[in-house]
Amino acid sequence: MRFYKNCLYCNEALSGRTDKKFCDVQCKSAYQYQQSKLQPERFYNKVDNQLKLNRKILKEFNKGGKVTLRAELLMDQGFNPNFFTHYWKNHKGEVYLFVYEYGFLKIKENNKTKYLLILWQNYMEHKLHE
Incomplete structure (x- = not known):
């Protein structure tokens, strides 16, 4: 049959x-x-998608290597500062969060929340392991 x-x-x-x-x-x-x-989207996919979006946003706004901008500009694009890949602490004790090679530091300037965006530099490597 x-x-x-x-x-x-x-x-x-x-x-x-x-x-x-x-x-x-x-x-x-x-x-x-x-x-x-x-x-339903799995947890890994949610994290991965947010990291990709964060990196894309940071790359778009940080064309010069170092820039300061209002937090709303990033947030309006979907940026979520709770998703990052690693951090780096400078000699002043400030902790920069990184999404791969793009870093950001939340600051207050004139009573407004802003982010200082930077690019990963080779000299930061030795500080990573301390």
């Missing part, structure tokens, strides 16, 4: 093995991608 089934993705009739679910690897891949989009 032969069972006739259809591809789970494109609904085309299947031929071959009785346990076959897809007509080809493209349909299998497309189906798995479609199913993953229906799943």
Whole structure:
């Protein structure tokens, strides 16, 4: 007895093995991608996506290597300062948070919250391990 089934993705009739679910690897891949989009976002994906967004935002605003700007400018773009990859403490005791090579320090200037943006420098490396 032969069972006739259809591809789970494109609904085309299947031929071959009785346990076959897809007509080809493209349909299998497309189906798995479609199913993953229906799943709630996993914690890892949320963190990774926020880090990518933070890096993109910091890169966009810090074209010169060092810049100070209002916190709202970053926040309006979706920046979240709670997501960072590492930190660096300078000789004054200020702790810069980094998203890969882009660093930021929250400061108060004229009663306004701002961020000082910097780029990672080679001299910061030795301080990382202390």
